[in-house]
Amino acid sequence: MENVTYSGEKIFDEAKDFLPINGTDYVELFVGNAKQSAHFYKTAFGFQSVAYAGLETGMKDRVSYVLQQDKIRLVLTSPLEEGGEINAHINKHGDGVKVIALWVDDATKAWEETTKRGAESYFEPLIEEDAHGKVVRSGIHTYGETVHIFVERKAYNGAFLPGYQPWKSDYNPSEIGLRYIDHMVGNVGWGEMNKWCEFYAKVMGFAQLVSFDDKDISTEYTALMSKVMSNGTGRIKFPINEPADGRKKSQIEEYIDFYNGAGVQHIAVATNNIIETVAELRARGVEFLRVPDTYYETVLDRVGEIDEDLEPLKQLNILIDRDDEGYLLQIFTKPVLDRPTMFFEIIQRKGAQSFGKGNFKALFEAIEREQELRNTL
Numbered sequence: 001m002e003n004v005t006y007s008g009e010k011i012f013d014e015a016k017d018f019l020p021i022n023g024t025d026y027v028e029l030f031v032g033n034a035k036q037s038a039h040f041y042k043t044a045f046g047f048q049s050v051a052y053a054g055l056e057t058g059m060k061d062r063v064s065y066v067l068q069q070d071k072i073r074l075v076l077t078s079p080l081e082e083g084g085e086i087n088a089h090i091n092k093h094g095d096g097v098k099v100i101a102l103w104v105d106d107a108t109k110a111w112e113e114t115t116k117r118g119a120e121s122y123f124e125p126l127i128e129e130d131a132h133g134k135v136v137r138s139g140i141h142t143y144g145e146t147v148h149i150f151v152e153r154k155a156y157n158g159a160f161l162p163g164y165q166p167w168k169s170d171y172n173p174s175e176i177g178l179r180y181i182d183h184m185v186g187n188v189g190w191g192e193m194n195k196w197c198e199f200y201a202k203v204m205g206f207a208q209l210v211s212f213d214d215k216d217i218s219t220e221y222t223a224l225m226s227k228v229m230s231n232g233t234g235r236i237k238f239p240i241n242e243p244a245d246g247r248k249k250s251q252i253e254e255y256i257d258f259y260n261g262a263g264v265q266h267i268a269v270a271t272n273n274i275i276e277t278v279a280e281l282r283a284r285g286v287e288f289l290r291v292p293d294t295y296y297e298t299v300l301d302r303v304g305e306i307d308e309d310l311e312p313l314k315q316l317n318i319l320i321d322r323d324d325e326g327y328l329l330q331i332f333t334k335p336v337l338d339r340p341t342m343f344f345e346i347i348q349r350k351g352a353q354s355f356g357k358g359n360f361k362a363l364f365e366a367i368e369r370e371q372e373l374r375n376t377l
């Protein structure tokens with residue numbers, strides 16, 4: 001395995017290559033009303049209509065809409081019947097991420113290697129076929145009720161998966177420059193961070209990129225801890241957060257309370273032009289966390305020179321951070337659901353491979369202001 005340098009350190013010596021992953025294949029959310037969620041992700045986030053499965057395609061118990069923007073593929077699934085796994089998931093968690101699907105060349109081997117190392121099977125390797133070829137999928141459980149599905153699609157050229165038909169829509173709002181999933185963060189319960197980091201290390205061969213303790217991530221009131229796990233190529237990055245003791249209830253506890261357990265906290269999506277992307281998101285009604293304008297009085301002292309003018313960044317409330325390799329621009333939406341659970345991060349990397357440590361305090365104070373409004377601090 002080739003060593004990848006992050007922040008000046010070679011940290012991939014321990015990353016194993018028994019589980020080669022090409023990238024994120026799709027993210028599936030179980031939602032109460034997939035039709036309306038699809039409309040939201042098209043209108044507000046610029047996702048394009050790709051594929052559909054439901055009553056019209058012979059699916060009896062559920063409906064799924066597949067949306068895509070560059071390399072980011074979302075699947076929105078709702079149940080059509082009472083009872084069953086999807087209803088139970090929505091009842092317990094509200095809308096949320098069920099599946100983080102990983103694109104592999106061999107889904108059978110991926111399942112064998114991970115279950116051999118202790119992963120709990122979600123389903124055994126399964127071959128699905130239609131006129132467009134064949135897909136092999138398999139699945140394992142991760143934190144909470146979240147699962148990973150391995151997708152092998154080298155012998156398939158259909159719209160998405162067997163059973164889906166292309167979704168031709170007359171309503172196609174333009175894309176907004178979202179390109180790929182940069183990282184996906186999991187929130188886990190008290191004292192569970194190390195257990196899940198070990199899971200990613202042992203079962204999936206990931207290595208730890210970086211770790212933040214409660215001294216790095218705390219405000220006057222709340223605290224959390226975080227470790228970032230990455231696969232060998234660095235394409236898949238999963239930070240894992242757990243709450244830490246503070247004077248008031250941390251955002252991670254609030255998430256766990258409302259999600260009723262561990263789950264995906266945020267999906268960070270990359271853009272090449274964060275100013276254009278965020279201006280468009282705001283125009284389309286997406287709401288963001290806000291840091292005080294005073295943030296911009298000192299930010300350049302901290303991060304040094306940047307290519308962008310500060311004024312549009314300030315107007316859009318985009319945050320800036322720097323590490324040894326460059327800088328990054330980032331912003332966080334408010335939760336995109338009624339429960340204060342999942343949100344999105346928009347990120348533009350200009351060399352930096354880190355996660356915005358310099359912004360943590362300002363950000364968490366912004367979240368605390370929101371928690372105060374929700375009476376959950």
Ligand code: FE2
Nearest residue numbers: 185268345355
């Ligand atoms: Fe993030």
